Amino acid sequence: MDSHGQYEQQVVWAVVGTGIGPLLLAATGEGLVTVVFHAGDAVRDEALAGLASRLGTEPVEAPGSPLLSEAIRQVEAYFAGDRHDFELPLDWSLVTGFNRQVLRVLASDVPFGTVVGYGDLAGRVGQPGAAQAVGMAMGANPLPVVVPCHRVVESDGGIGGFGGGLETKRRLLALEGVLPEPLF
The missing domain is CATH 1.10.10.10 (Winged helix-like DNA-binding domain superfamily/Winged helix DNA-binding domain)
Structure with missing residues (x-):
């Protein structure tokens, strides 16, 4: 694996409707990597372009991927008042x-x-x-x-x-x- 190998990974994303508007969720193999507010088309596209340049790979829309489906389930439960804590793997690579x-x-x-x-x-x-x-x-x-x-x-x-x-x-x-x- 070359020095860039860690970035040769899939980034998957989905937009979830919530009580505060659409949220963009994106994840890598490590875990949830970003959540973006007000994810209408323009904000979503800008966020995905930023992710592509930061992570070196084009994000793929995949709401059914195992990692995202669990994140979506927990976010929806939080906004429904049924969940107080998130139990998700997190990818901290966008912050140092x-x-x-x-x-x-x-x-x-x-x-x-x-x-x-x-x-x-x-x-x-x-x-x-x-x-x-x-x-x-x-x-x-x-x-x-x-x-x-x-x-x-x-x-x-x-x-x-x-x-x-x-x-x-x-x-x-x-x-x-x-x-x-x-x-x-």
Whole structure:
């Protein structure tokens, strides 16, 4: 296997309808590699082109592939209120260094229905002064929803930023019972 051999792998994808709009899910042999919000045609095509260039292979639409079908099942159960935790293999290859470290702690340590402050999360990875860097890591999260960056909020009670938009963040927090459901 040459040095690029690890990238000679299939990338499969599917779009799933959810309560926050269509989500693009993509996976490699390692696991789920990305989740993309608002995955209408233009966003989907841009995300797939980005994946192709990052992973060196053209993603193939394959909603029935074993890895994706389980991810789809768990995402649908989460949005139906029937699942609180994702139990999926994850491919962390799109994120490195500090960002990967922060996201892994977030995935394992901040359960459904809870929130954590940016500074608090920075402390959990041994970098208590790095709240702003944690915010950047959340923005770089390739696996939103599954790696729950929506659970990271400002220490003063502000909702904080969110790559999927604040309305999406509010809906996810409402789904988890952290915020009241929007009235309309």
